[in-house]
Amino acid sequence: MSSTRLTHRAGTYGLLVPTILVLVVGMAYPLGRQLILSFQEFGRAQQFGQPAPFIGLDNYRELVTDRTMWAVISRSLAFCAVCASITMVLGTAFAVLMKAVSTVPRLTLQISMLLAWAMPVIAAMTAWQWLFDTRYGLVNWLLTKVGLSDFDDHNWLIEPLSFFFVAGVIVIWMSVPFVAFTAYAALSQVSEETLEASHLDGATAIQRFRHIIYPTIRPILTIVALLQIVWDLRVFAQINFLQNAGGTPSETHLLGTYIYSLGIGQNDYGAASAMAMFVLALTLVLTFRYVRSLLKEESR
Template identity: 55%
Template structure:
């Protein structure tokens, strides 16, 4: 039932009723908003308070924390090591997010082009890869790149790369992050590919047929018709991928356990872990955690504005 807030006279003198938006959708959102505020608000509040205090091992055993203001931020963010970790984390995040979405887009287009058992096989393969437990996936990649018995080194030696015999991928910074990228991309591509493929299935065949009748070729149909229609889906999965890749932790930690130089291969999540659990500097870890929250919002900001413009259009 539509309610009105009053009437006004139009140019012709006819009364026009103004419709009031129903309140039911907003009421239904209240439980979800309250749950988010409770589930996310308190941890953020605790991080803010802790970052303004001296909070270390003694405080874990009951000693009262001392208020120090912004001293933790000044101490942490004047350390060049922190900014080196930030730079590595941003580069790792953006490179992997772009590669993941690019590969996922290619697979989604391929799935739309093929038919029958080929498409089903691709979908099952992607789902199995996506469902693989994280620890199992990282363990497989550690075996593949093991410097003693790894298949990758063996293949490279067989094709003539003698310098790869016994090469330790995880002991060198650049090759460590290369392996880490393989793990992250391999585990993320299935979600991206299936999401974009779901968007591609919503493209009307009548629109594509009309384009073919007008003389458009396959490349023109892909870039001028299909891509604009699925651009919102690509924007969403790219946004999610940037957020997830910035917060990557377990993959890096498990690879570091294989003998990597920890201080040189830390990303932000691992650096926070080392500060808090390793050095018992919980106040410093809280300060870096809040910085990661702000950095996430900054990186996600352009995509959120884009999505809002798409929704308003």
Template identity: 50%
Template sequence: MSDSTTLPRPTAPPRRTRRNRAPFLLLLGSLLILIAGLGYPVIWQIFTSFQHFGLEQQFGAPPTFAGLENYARIFTDDRLWSVVARSLAFCFINAFATVFIGLMIALLMRAVHGGARIVIQIALLLAWAMPMVAAVTVFRWLFDYRTGIVNWVLTSLGLTGFERYAWLSHPMTFYFVASLIIIWMSVPFVALSLFAGLTQISTEVTEAAAIDGASRSQQLRYILLPMVRPVLSIVLLLQLIWDLRVFAQIRLLQDAGAPVAETNLLGNFIYELGMGSHDFAGASAVSLFVLALTLLISWPYVRTLLKEDDQ
């Protein structure tokens, strides 16, 4: 009887799994609406920036092609670059100040418990929920040169020079008041976001570090901040973008008697070009420049995300 060898059975080629296209089809409608809603204004601004588009075109006159004339005219205007410098300084100072204050409040909420934490959270939510126009109105009343409580307190403390001092009539103090409004309205979002990130860190980690002799500052520097860095990065990026596009708060403060030419930021400068001077082509060119600035500010964070995906 001869030994029989068992031949291996041929394996069938792996069957290709069908990719379910239903989720993509369900998202297609929302994606098209999003592209239309965001893409149409950008495309319109791109075409308008290369045309002669003024008040006559608003009433039906056909625009004419201008080439790069609008860009050359706008970007050789000294007013634009002074506004850009003010806007970038305002943006970065307020964004970093907001994130720092929000981080301190988040650490405070992590340190306290019970009723104290609830009181802080309710105060943050109330400040965050206040309408922007109401918040600006309150700050205008606080810093009013005739009946403002800030001048009254400073004068009562014996500080000279604050009797009927017009905070909003001087560019430096104008931006100080504007920064207070922006920071006060933005800190709740940053603080609550960072506190949510801090709650994901187990207390056992910090307790073990304390047993090993790490001080509170070392725990913050080497444990808490590295572990909450993704949340810190995204809130800083969002704050930079929001502060670069500030418009309504500055506009409402300017209505109180501020020098418009010396207090304009990029959003207000675009508004003055479009609605004030009816230079819609120039306003479109500056708007695209602001879009490019936003992308430039966002690029370091996007590059970090791409590196993390590669790893």
């Protein structure tokens, strides 16, 4: 190997050093501290300054044999799968729509989604809480006006199924703009000449999307889907807000709120840390296929 290539490779790896240092400083200590906490037991004595004793894998054993934890995991995976799938479909559809319409409708749609995306979570949750309010909510009023008397003073948060319907609507509403904007940027890279040629050859819109557009934007959609899975799997603020607004925590906990209830609610930081490590491992398992596909695309 020539000295020029060695110098070039050394310079390339040298550029990675600052990034690696930032990652080590920003992530290694918190992750290592959390791992240590997962092997410790926290009780009343630790609240008065006593050191937490090491108990080995007891926290993990208790979690594995806890039916509540497996119910929370199943609930979280189902919620993540539904929300991420609908978000990706709607976001891609909006991106295609923005690409197809004229300037004024496109700008109107983009500004509307940008406002929804930029709205603070608490402000958005307050608005959604009013929409689904039992006595004064707009949703109940509209459903009652169209003849559905069962929705007069209906409580959307008391039942787990309707609770997660409301939570899913909110999470999807807040996530679609990111997918739409990213997919729209990817669509701008599709060759117009290729699309025009395929149209002249008689290809339908579905065929053009399937064989030309989708293969071009697939790497971007894969990254967005990966991020969406991670975000929806660890959703916290929306679920916690709705629980405080009238939901039943024991029946509506997802991974984020369950860890919070273990650590902050019960002061069991050891079990909470063990659960957090379990969620980290679960996230790596779920995203492994996507990461591997990204690596294959990069090698190509």
